[in-house]
Amino acid sequence: MAPHRFRPAAHAGHRLATLAVVTVAALGLAACSGGGGGEPETSDGGVLVYGLDSDVPNLVTPQNQGAASMILNAALHRGLVQYDADGQIVPALAETWEDENEQTFTFHLREGLTFHDGSDLTSEDVKATLEYIADPDNSAKLRGAASGISAIETPDDTTVEIELATPDAAFLSFLADVSGAVLPSESLGQEGPTYVGAGPFQYVSYEQGSSFVVEAFDDFYDASDVPLDGIEFQIIADQTARDNALLSGSVDVVSFVGWNSYDQVEQNDSLVLDRTEGPFMYLQFNTTPDSPFADPLVRQAVAYAVDRQGVIDSALSGQGEPLQGMPIPENSEYFNADYSDYYEQDLDRARELLADAGYPDGFTATMLSSSQYDFHENTAISVQADLAQIGIELEMNLPDWPTRLELGAAGDYDIAVYGTSGLTNDPAFLAEILTPVGRQNAPFGYDDTTVNDLLAKGRATTDVAERKAVYDELSEYVLEQAPIVTLAWRAQAFGYTTDVSGFSNIPGFLTFDSGYTLATTSIQ
């Protein structure tokens, strides 16, 4: 029987209908009302709305907690020295300094420095902070640099004398990193976040996973030159949501723009894409005797087999540059073109080397990467295809990031994908990826005396020309040994509206210290 059709109603008195219409109308009104895009109150200096790429639930400044924490630290804190927009080391808390042979440093602090809580910042705080950083139990990012300190004297409140065991040409560049900030000595080692510092902005509020608000610190030593009244950091963990926030105008600055949105941002007249090549992707090998990659010839074969442009196209959406040798940035004094254009893809050569090593028919091995980050996973897949062409079959292990880190530290892989950045533009950072000091950043089981000695020598030499010679020798050796195979530089870009000025992306590895430029940022 056909469904019964209702006879038309005499009058359409559906209360339900009315209620629905009213609700929809109310929502519509709410949608149209309310001016602006949800920006907070502004006054003459303005409040910058900044889209941050991840949450930092427990900010501990001396530790390495990722890029987002570095932006926050650069806003809240200052150390003895800092970087300017061009990556030069300039005064911060220390007004001037002298050094003898890069071994004895005397810093002169500015007069009248205070922390956000009003307490004085003296040489005692500097000493306490450096000792805290040097202590291996505290997992400080700059432990390596600070462990070279043999003595710290504080003859008066504004003078700090630092004596190093051996000369260290990279000492100042490490100190300029945002994690070298001076903290109040009472707060060191306390549980809880290290919000109190001596930087241009002070902590106002934090909501986990949501936002972080800071306001200008009036007693900052350079307060009159800080244009902003405050910064609201919105935590936008999802890359697409973050790009959309920039494109739709709900934030003023964003770190970092997704690679596949670069074109869109560049073509938008009201936005600026400020990019640099900073971090790089590379392959790590398990160099222990049982691993198929224990033989340098096999590792060299991999270096000749990989298609670096292929990695860039598939993993980085084309936003990067091939890295065919030592990961030393072009703008570094120690850059040597011979050692950066070392490996070209040459499959025949790769097969020859494999045969020489005793694997004419290739072999099977496991590749470790992570499915949590597209670019890590896609790099692994790209390399897998390349190595298949020379007979190396790779089984993929793609857990999430925490698991990948754990397996990496335990050496549970034959070959692995990793990405990192140098701590400073100084080649001393190479210790992090070539010696056991770097832990999961370095190839598992690799502890080469020649490399260790050359790195120590390069660090301790103060003459630039001599240092260059040492690093050239190191490059030659490392490229032949190939404990790692570098793949590509990754583009890192900040995106901001044309109303923002004074913010810039510090070139090379220092891109992560770009938060320093927040002190000179202004918005119209």
Next chain:
Amino acid sequence: MALNIVKRLLAGAALLFVVATIVFVALQLVPGDPARTILTGTGATPTEEAVQALRDQLGLNLPIWQQYANFMGQLFTGSLGESLQNGQPVLDLVAQRLPRTLVLIGFSTVVSVLLGVLIGSTAARFGGWWDRIVLTATSVGIAIPSFVAAVLLVYAFGVQLKWLPSGGFVPFERDPGDFFRGLVLPTAALAIGFTGIIARMTRSAVLGIGNQDWVRTGRAVGLREDTVFRRHVLRNSLSPVLTVTGLQMGAMLGGTVIIERVFNYPGLSGLLIDGVTQRDYPIVQGVVLVIAALFVLLNIAVDIAYGFLDPRGRN
């Protein structure tokens, strides 16, 4: 009826106990160490001693049964533990995030039910071209995954037209206007599918009941069509709608993850996912338990509502 509710609540409590145990065991089986994750960040190199020291501090080196006993003990005193990352009480975090997810679910439900019932019942009642439009539109609405709808909505209204914010959350106290504006797109994304389901459900129910003898009796007796429809047909067809609504709301409790990510909406699902990726056990355990508890309460509420709609279901 009251006794019934009490029995249901006790059964619910037993269920939560089982859920808590399962979550605890599952987390212990997943590889990845919370302490190492916290210290390693994105490339840091803690010493093994530092990692072990943090494990001691967080109680992760205690024997499993003791960790379990501590966890259960905490539950009985009403505490969900503390975040491994910064010691914040999980209950506080949940209390902060839960209302927002509830607001999102609530708005979506209200919009979907009102629109859905309206569309479905009128489609059934009037038929013709309107019915055909409704059938097509609801098919499309149900077929589109909510995250596809979300991305399209953000792109159209947030990025291109710039009528609405592309995401984020403004508390009601700060700016009621922006609070509602921020809810429009996420609600729409969730409601597209939900409305379709409710509309279909209503339409079928109304058509089915329209055939019943007792409805024809009502008309024969002389009641106005309007009254027949409203008092007898619609009210009785709402039972299946209620069931589906209850199920959908329950599903949304943990299922708004992608919507919250796309819109950067700081709700409960986001907290859960972050907890999993950081291996922050107390947060994961706490959020799962809260969601399970809400689900139990939701089902009890649906049953009570049934009692009002249909006296036959009261006992």
